[in-house]
Amino acid sequence: xxxxxxxxxxxxxxxxxxxxxxxxxxxxxxxxxxxxxxxxxxxxxxxxxxxxxxxxxxxxxxxxxxxxxxxxxxxxxxxxxxxxxxxxxxxxxxxxxxxxxxxxxxxxxxxxxxxxxxxxxxxxxxxxxxxxxxxxxxxxxxxxxxxxxxxxxxxxxxxxxxxxxxxxxxxxxxxxxxxxxxxxxxxxxxxxxxxxxxxxxxxxxxxxxxxxxxxxxxxxxxxxxxxx
Amino acid sequence: xxxxxxxxxxxxxxxxxxxxxxxxxxxxxxxxxxxxxxxxxxxxxxxxxxxxxxxxxxxxxxxxxxxxxxxxxxxxxxxxxxxxxxxxxxxxxxxxxxxxxxxxxxxxxxxxxxxxxxxxxxxxxxxxxxxxxxxxxxxxxxxxxxxxxxxxxxxxxxxxxxxxxxxxxxxxxxxxxxxxxxxxxxxxxxxxxxxxxxxxxxxxxxxxxxxxxxxxxxxxxxxxxxxx
Numbered sequence: 039x040x041x042x043x044x045x046x047x048x049x050x051x052x053x054x055x056x057x058x059x060x061x062x063x064x065x066x067x068x069x070x071x072x073x074x075x076x077x078x079x080x081x082x083x084x085x086x087x088x089x090x091x092x093x094x095x096x097x098x099x100x101x102x103x104x105x106x107x108x109x110x111x112x113x114x115x116x117x118x119x120x121x122x123x124x125x126x127x128x129x130x131x132x133x134x135x136x137x138x139x140x141x142x143x144x145x146x147x148x149x150x151x152x153x154x155x156x157x158x159x160x161x162x163x164x165x166x167x168x169x170x171x172x173x174x175x176x177x178x179x180x181x182x183x184x185x186x187x188x189x190x191x192x193x194x195x196x197x198x199x200x201x202x203x204x205x206x207x208x209x210x211x212x213x214x215x216x217x218x219x220x221x222x223x224x225x226x227x228x229x230x231x232x233x234x235x236x237x238x239x240x241x242x243x244x245x246x247x248x249x250x251x252x253x254x255x256x257x258x259x260x261x262x263x264x265x266x
Numbered sequence: 267x268x269x270x271x272x273x274x275x276x277x278x279x280x281x282x283x284x285x286x287x288x289x290x291x292x293x294x295x296x297x298x299x300x301x302x303x304x305x306x307x308x309x310x311x312x313x314x315x316x317x318x319x320x321x322x323x324x325x326x327x328x329x330x331x332x333x334x335x336x337x338x339x340x341x342x343x344x345x346x347x348x349x350x351x352x353x354x355x356x357x358x359x360x361x362x363x364x365x366x367x368x369x370x371x372x373x374x375x376x377x378x379x380x381x382x383x384x385x386x387x388x389x390x391x392x393x394x395x396x397x398x399x400x401x402x403x404x405x406x407x408x409x410x411x412x413x414x415x416x417x418x419x420x421x422x423x424x425x426x427x428x429x430x431x432x433x434x435x436x437x438x439x440x441x442x443x444x445x446x447x448x449x450x451x452x453x454x455x456x457x458x459x460x461x462x463x464x465x466x467x468x469x470x471x472x473x474x475x476x477x478x479x480x481x482x483x484x485x486x487x488x489x490x491x492x493x494x
Contacts, residue, residue: 160383198493232482240477243472246468246471247433247471253461254461263491264479
């Protein structure tokens with residue numbers, strides 16, 4: 039499948055590599071290709087700058103957001119906080135309408151350093167998932183994968199033998215089936231449909247406890263499991 | 267142990283009965299004893315009014331908040347939203363100072379009906395746990411048990427054979443050990459210490475997803491498990 043991944047950071051890199059390894063044709067979208075490729079500084083987590091990473095992953099395409107979207111059958115938002123809203127505004131809607139957008143962003147406020155704070159609260163319309171869907175009603179937004187480390191997103195067997203939970207939410211039942219089937223190809227088995235896109239608030243609000251667990255768990259991959 | 271449970275609602279009833287069954291001496295605290303005992307209307311979940319419940323559980327004491335606290339070695343807050351702040355203000359501090367208070371409240375806003383919204387967001391000091399600890403610095407607040415249905419709180423084997431997770435948070439390491447040991451007597455095995463009382467924000471913010479899961483899970487008891 040032709041997949042566009044928006045975002046050149048740690049999450050974008052990790053997902054793009056996992057998608058490519060699975061045989062998909064992957065294009066990473068970015069605002070400025072030359073600037074992205076010139077970035078050789080590691081990030082705060084020790085992940086290589088995008089330019090270094092891309093030398094080792096040169097079969098993954100890099101394009102403008104617009105060109106990445108134009109050729110894609112599936113869009114994945116791996117950008118920071120609410121950046122996606124501006125990105126989608128700048129792309130002709132014909133390149134995103136009627137496409138499925140997997141949104142895995144969380145509205146983290148890094149302005150006070152680490153750990154970040156979460157801007158989303160339980161107010162109708164405040165999650166990133168809801169804001170994208172409201173602003174771009176013809177895009178089929180499916181909120182998923184935003185409740186775990188990017189290493190786990192397409193590699194669920196890293197945690198508890200693949201028995202942990204991934205949540206999905208969105209207004210289009212068809213899009214959710216499509217995304218569920220896609221997730222299953224990566225080994226997800228416990229996929230819980232939380233309902234419409236308003237459930238984005240619920241999953242985005244998991245971030246504070248995910249962050250509190252981080253120092254307790256150390257480097258160990260971990261994830262939420264809904265035990266029942 | 268002599269335990270005071272603040273609150274006559276569904277959570278208070280369920281906990282008091284489980285504590286009593288375990289051999290503890292339980293006193294339920296309420297603002298107005300006669301009014302509480304005169305309440306015979308079932309609540310929205312079909313739980314009996316407190317007066318009806320108490321007829322069937324007459325060995326559990328009922329007292330004013332003040333008298334319940336005075337005789338107790340352990341305090342449990344099972345009141346609604348932020349009611350506990352006013353309750354503690356009205357009790358002489360000598361009856362609560364240096365005692366452990368297990369706080370399992372969540373700041374639910376029912377003003378727009380069901381499902382409730384959560385008032386807590388990721389702003390420093392905004393959780394109920396933090397607000398109690400700040401207002402009553404000599405009370406050893408331990409936030410725990412607030413991330414599950416009350417049926418599971420003291421009966422963890424209801425979910426996944428007892429393998430789900432309970433979180434604790436608080437500023438006093440001694441109080442957390444005390445509460446952990448207490449929880450273990452009820453069968454809890456996966457107790458994760460999230461750090462100081464600021465972690466209350468993180469656990470209180472689980473409520474929106476807990477509520478979204480409710481219709482999906484139906485009547486089945488369920489709980490979070492941190493898979494790793």
